[in-house]
Amino acid sequence: MLELPEAEVLRRDLEREVVGKRVKDVVVETPSVLKPWHRTRPEFASLLEGRRIASVRRRGNVMLLELDEGLTWLVDPGVQGSLHLETASATLGTDAHVAASFATGGALHISETGREPTLRTGVVPSVDADDASGVSRDALDLLADTPTWIEFGRYLMANDEQLKLLLCDPKRFLGLGPVYSDEILWEAGLRHDRMSATLTPQEIRRFYRAAHEVLVAAMKASGSALEDAEPDTFTDEDGAAAGHLSVYGREGLACSRCRTPIQRTRIKRTMVTFHCPRCMG
Numbered sequence: 001m002l003e004l005p006e007a008e009v010l011r012r013d014l015e016r017e018v019v020g021k022r023v024k025d026v027v028v029e030t031p032s033v034l035k036p037w038h039r040t041r042p043e044f045a046s047l048l049e050g051r052r053i054a055s056v057r058r059r060g061n062v063m064l065l066e067l068d069e070g071l072t073w074l075v076d077p078g079v080q081g082s083l084h085l086e087t088a089s090a091t092l093g094t095d096a097h098v099a100a101s102f103a104t105g106g107a108l109h110i111s112e113t114g115r116e117p118t119l120r121t122g123v124v125p126s127v128d129a130d131d132a133s134g135v136s137r138d139a140l141d142l143l144a145d146t147p148t149w150i151e152f153g154r155y156l157m158a159n160d161e162q163l164k165l166l167l168c169d170p171k172r173f174l175g176l177g178p179v180y181s182d183e184i185l186w187e188a189g190l191r192h193d194r195m196s197a198t199l200t201p202q203e204i205r206r207f208y209r210a211a212h213e214v215l216v217a218a219m220k221a222s223g224s225a226l227e228d229a230e231p232d233t234f235t236d237e238d239g240a241a242a243g244h245l246s247v248y249g250r251e252g253l254a255c256s257r258c259r260t261p262i263q264r265t266r267i268k269r270t271m272v273t274f275h276c277p278r279c280m281g
């Protein structure tokens with residue numbers, strides 16, 4: 001999934017590349033990605049065609065492109081959706097589900113590999129956009145929201161849960177998944193199964209600082225979101241973990257802090273955690 005750092009890089013790239021542009025033509029290859037907002041391709045296309053993109057917001061990993069006429073274009077990348085800038089004449093790739101070309105040239109392609117895309121896109125009235133996005137209003141976005149460490153600590157106390165489960169719960173933290181939850185916990189030196197309400201003030205401060213540092217460093221390590229044709233930025237061609245990661249995908253490799261081999265532990269059917277058994281207390 002697109003996690004917070006990559007989502008914010010994508011938002012900034014979109015802001016730079018598509019704000020001010022007017023949508024000319026819309027092509028929908030896969031009508032199911034328009035659910036639940038639109039029943040038909042023409043309904044979606046007629047709302048989007050002719051609209052000018054005024055700004056790009058983000059909530060978690062959902063992109064909200066503000067249009068004129070009081071409309072918002074939502075793009076929820078789902079599990080593995082991605083957006084790419086192409087020339088207006090570029091043919092749609094086999095994984096492309098929606099494409100919008102611009103009056104001044106160029107086109108935005110929205111793609112996802114796999115038989116059944118999980119990405120969703122639609123145009124809704126701006127006043128309803130936050131609700132329509134399905135993103136929890138109460139969850140913390142650690143790049144967009146700026147709690148103090150004391151507020152962060154209160155949040156951890158009020159949402160007592162194992163740290164890994166808490167970070168990956170989209171009702172509590174937005175845009176954190178398998179990669180950065182592990183990275184933040186390693187940076188903070190905290191075990192994945194520590195209960196959040198048991199952290200000492202010192203550990204809360206460390207956790208708070210680690211979250212910020214890991215997310216900002218990951219944003220710096222990300223390339224252009226719109227031009228990268230490879231949606232999975234976490235492994236290189238050989239499947240090795242990307243250079244900026246400390247634990248994710250590094251099973252058996254030495255922890256860079258204490259040289260102990262990194263372990264991979266399954267904590268539930270759909271979730272594993274990469275961690276150092278020695279220096280994460």
Ligand SMILES: [Zn+2]
Binds near residue numbers: 256257258
């Ligand atoms: Zn270690």
